[in-house]
Amino acid sequence: MSVPLLTVLGRMTLAFLEAIGSVSAFAFHAIRQAVQPPWYRQQILRQIMEIGYYSLPVVGLTAIFTGMVLALQSYTGFARFSAESAIPNVVVVSLTRELGPVLAGLMVAGRVGAAMAAEIGTMRVTEQIDALTTLSTDPFKYLVVPRLIAGIITLPVLVLVADIIGILGGFLVGVYKLDFNDAAYLRNTLDFLQFQDVFSGLVKAAVFGFLITLMGCYHGYTSKGGAQGVGMATTNAVVSASILILTFNYFITEAFFAR
Amino acid sequence: MASPKISLHGVTKAFGPKKVLQGIDLEIAAGESMVVIGGSGTGKSVLLKCILGLMEPNAGSIQVDGEETTDLGRHERARVMRKFGVLFQGGALFDSLRVWENVAFGPIQSDGMPVDEAREVAAAKLGAVGLGPEIGELFPSELSGGMQKRVALARAIAREPEIIFFDEPTTGLDPIMADVINDLIVKCVHDLGATAISITHDMASARKIGHRVGMLHEGKLIWQGPVGEIDRSGNAHVDQFIHGRAEGPIRMQVRKL
Ligand SMILES: Nc1ncnc2c1ncn2[C@@H]1O[C@H](COP(=O)(O)OP(=O)(O)OP(=O)(O)O)[C@@H](O)[C@H]1O
Ligand SMILES: [Mg+2]
Numbered sequence: 001m002s003v004p005l006l007t008v009l010g011r012m013t014l015a016f017l018e019a020i021g022s023v024s025a026f027a028f029h030a031i032r033q034a035v036q037p038p039w040y041r042q043q044i045l046r047q048i049m050e051i052g053y054y055s056l057p058v059v060g061l062t063a064i065f066t067g068m069v070l071a072l073q074s075y076t077g078f079a080r081f082s083a084e085s086a087i088p089n090v091v092v093v094s095l096t097r098e099l100g101p102v103l104a105g106l107m108v109a110g111r112v113g114a115a116m117a118a119e120i121g122t123m124r125v126t127e128q129i130d131a132l133t134t135l136s137t138d139p140f141k142y143l144v145v146p147r148l149i150a151g152i153i154t155l156p157v158l159v160l161v162a163d164i165i166g167i168l169g170g171f172l173v174g175v176y177k178l179d180f181n182d183a184a185y186l187r188n189t190l191d192f193l194q195f196q197d198v199f200s201g202l203v204k205a206a207v208f209g210f211l212i213t214l215m216g217c218y219h220g221y222t223s224k225g226g227a228q229g230v231g232m233a234t235t236n237a238v239v240s241a242s243i244l245i246l247t248f249n250y251f252i253t254e255a256f257f258a259r
Numbered sequence: 260m261a262s263p264k265i266s267l268h269g270v271t272k273a274f275g276p277k278k279v280l281q282g283i284d285l286e287i288a289a290g291e292s293m294v295v296i297g298g299s300g301t302g303k304s305v306l307l308k309c310i311l312g313l314m315e316p317n318a319g320s321i322q323v324d325g326e327e328t329t330d331l332g333r334h335e336r337a338r339v340m341r342k343f344g345v346l347f348q349g350g351a352l353f354d355s356l357r358v359w360e361n362v363a364f365g366p367i368q369s370d371g372m373p374v375d376e377a378r379e380v381a382a383a384k385l386g387a388v389g390l391g392p393e394i395g396e397l398f399p400s401e402l403s404g405g406m407q408k409r410v411a412l413a414r415a416i417a418r419e420p421e422i423i424f425f426d427e428p429t430t431g432l433d434p435i436m437a438d439v440i441n442d443l444i445v446k447c448v449h450d451l452g453a454t455a456i457s458i459t460h461d462m463a464s465a466r467k468i469g470h471r472v473g474m475l476h477e478g479k480l481i482w483q484g485p486v487g488e489i490d491r492s493g494n495a496h497v498d499q500f501i502h503g504r505a506e507g508p509i510r511m512q513v514r515k516l
């Protein structure tokens with residue numbers, strides 16, 4: 001009875017490889033379009049607002065509580081070895097390197113990736129994308145490229161904000177709950193703040209911004225079959241973007257910090 | 260006949276095992292208004308999309324102004340597309356844009372018309388389909404189905420195209436508005452000197468807007484001729500269709516209750 005199992009596995013592998021192929025072709029085409037005029041500036045600005053501005057509350061909330069819980073948890077661990085002074089270090093390094101970009105990325109994937117897939121998917125199934133083409137407007141340039149550009153620009157800014165808010169959260173817990181001296185906590189934080197850490201986090205953010213918008217656009221653009229198809233595109237966009245974020249996070253970390 | 264504006268030879272299109280178009284031959288002269296009739300699901304919309312290049316036919320040749328368009332690159336395709344205006348069956352209005360922005364979309368985005376001027380063009384085209392300027396400020400989702408259709412029509416003619424496709428322009432309109440739209444289509448074809456292909460189930464509309472009628476059935480154009488001869492076609496399929504009879508050579512795929 002191992003043959004049916006193998007058949008299923010083989011089919012899944014083929015489908016997976018096919019998906020990778022068509023996503024890559026989509027991404028390649030998008031990048032080629034992105035470097036040629038015309039650019040729809042208005043669309044880019046609109047998407048920056050959509051991705052950046054409207055994501056600020058959820059990203060900010062995520063960041064502040066993450067910073068707070070980091071300080072609290074590392075205290076319970078480090079107090080045993082009388083190493084409380086390392087808390088600002090832990091907060092800064094884990095936020096800027098990992099948690100800032102990954103958590104912001106996942107939140108934005110849920111919010112923006114889903115919305116993009118739904119919007120573009122609806123445009124596909126209601127023939128709005130065909131209508132764009134007949135009005136001599138390249139749907140790739142008009143719909144996909146502005147979203148990709150906005151994602152790559154906006155996510156690093158969001159992550160920078162998340163870093164700052166997260167560190168502030170750690171500071172608040174450190175000073176008001178764990179009785180740190182505020183000047184000492186700040187000095188410690190600044191001492192441990194490394195350009196390399198922040199920079200690697202921002203590189204991650206730009207990559208995540210690309211991945212989130214790519215998945216949103218790809219699944220929306222290729223959706224078919226009415227409301228159900230659009231719903232499926234939305235789910236697929238969020239799930240695939242989240243998995244890609246975690247995967248790429250590992251490899252970018254390795255590229256920056258493995259020696 | 261002088262060289263045709265649009266000509267199709269042996270165009271076929273299948274989706275997987277499902278053969279939709281099975282060898283379409285059609286020639287349409289410049290300034291002519293062709294009406295395509297046929298049952299639901301016979302591939303009328305697919306035929307339009309093939310001519311537009313939105314779908315690739317499996318075989319056959321499609322020429323616009325004598326130029327083969329089935330193997331065009333992106334830039335040439337865009338150039339040929341400039342000749343067309345399309346009213347989609349579902350309207351296909353951009354729901355994130357206001358009504359006037361929908362109508363002005365072609366002039367602004369692809370012809371680079373200044374926004375103020377395009378806004379006036381949009382107001383004029385909306386007026387032509389019986390919609391006041393205040394409607395221009397609304398979003399498509401705030402309009403009734405018939406109003407959406409009229410906006411879509413205004414958008415299709417906004418760039419004064421050489422060739423206009425109307426996919427069921429009067430479906431969902433009341434009889435009076437349907438006749439207004441018919442008049443408008445006749446006027447567009449006449450004033451702009453445009454070539455038109457219209458799809459319709461509405462025989463009154465077909466008689467009014469068409470110079471010539473073709474009937475699509477089982478993937479082929481089984482009859483074409485001047486609109487005046489439609490009652491004397493001698494074709495049982497056409498007779499059944501124009502009289503809307505359930506009994507006849509065309510069998511609907513339905514089971515008895
Ligand atoms: N993108 C597609 N993928 C698969 N099948 C399709 C696609 N588009 C159309 N079809 C099939 O092609 C056939 C013809 O569709 P089409 O939309 O052209 O019908 P129609 O003649 O315009 O009908 P109606 O009068 O109801 O609008 C249908 O059976 C439809 O299922
Ligand atoms: Mg149709």
